[in-house]
Amino acid sequence: MPGLDPSRSFVPLAIAVLTVSDTRSLSEDRSGDVLAERLTKVGHRLADRAVVPDDVAAIRDRVRVWIADPGVDVVITTGGTGFTGRDVTPEAIEPLFEKRMEGFSAVFHRLSYDKIGTSTIQSRATAGVAGATYVFVLPGSPGACRDAWDGILASQLDYRHRPCNFVEIMPRLGEHLRRGKA
Numbered sequence: 498m499p500g501l502d503p504s505r506s507f508v509p510l511a512i513a514v515l516t517v518s519d520t521r522s523l524s525e526d527r528s529g530d531v532l533a534e535r536l537t538k539v540g541h542r543l544a545d546r547a548v549v550p551d552d553v554a555a556i557r558d559r560v561r562v563w564i565a566d567p568g569v570d571v572v573i574t575t576g577g578t579g580f581t582g583r584d585v586t587p588e589a590i591e592p593l594f595e596k597r598m599e600g601f602s603a604v605f606h607r608l609s610y611d612k613i614g615t616s617t618i619q620s621r622a623t624a625g626v627a628g629a630t631y632v633f634v635l636p637g638s639p640g641a642c643r644d645a646w647d648g649i650l651a652s653q654l655d656y657r658h659r660p661c662n663f664v665e666i667m668p669r670l671g672e673h674l675r676r677g678k679a
Contacts, residue, residue, distance in 0.1 A: 499659060500658070503657070507656060509541050509542055512542070513571070514529050515529075515572065528637055531639045532575065532646060535646045541654065544563070551586075556590065571631045571654065578636045579619055579621070587621045602624065605645055622634060628671070
């Protein structure tokens with residue numbers, strides 16, 4: 498049965514939050530606010546936060562900086578996962594993935610379906626590992642950010658969560674970087 502193991506201590510992570518939007522500034526960023534509030538409330542550290550326009554180069558450049566920063570464990574983006582011409586976040590970030598996390602998208606859509614029904618298919622939420630850093634790409638709505646954090650990320654980014662979690666395998670994420678490409 499999944500749950501928290503009280504014999505384990507919480508391990509705080511450094512999490513960067515990126516909002517992708519042509520229209521929002523940091524002061525108007527409700528989705529980024531949801532993520533920042535939730536992650537700090539449970540004890541993680543907000544490593545950095547930024548807003549960039551819906552532009553492949555701008556998105557990719559910001560995420561690359563965080564992936565290369567040993568002080569950032571996790572990157573969460575919000576926005577740009579739809580189907581309009583300006584929605585380019587998956588195109589910007591997926592080429593950075595060394596490993597895709599197919600299960601994240603599947604579970605996100607399952608949770609989202611329970612809330613918004615078939616409208617969930619309008620999101621291209623995705624996740625993966627790049628440079629030993631977890632990267633999660635979420636839709637731009639505050640509700641989707643709440644659903645992803647509350648339903649997936651809060652437990653998977655908690656070392657106490659059983660039967661397994663992302664934190665316990667973090668030391669091994671970069672094995673391929675140390676031994677060279679397979």
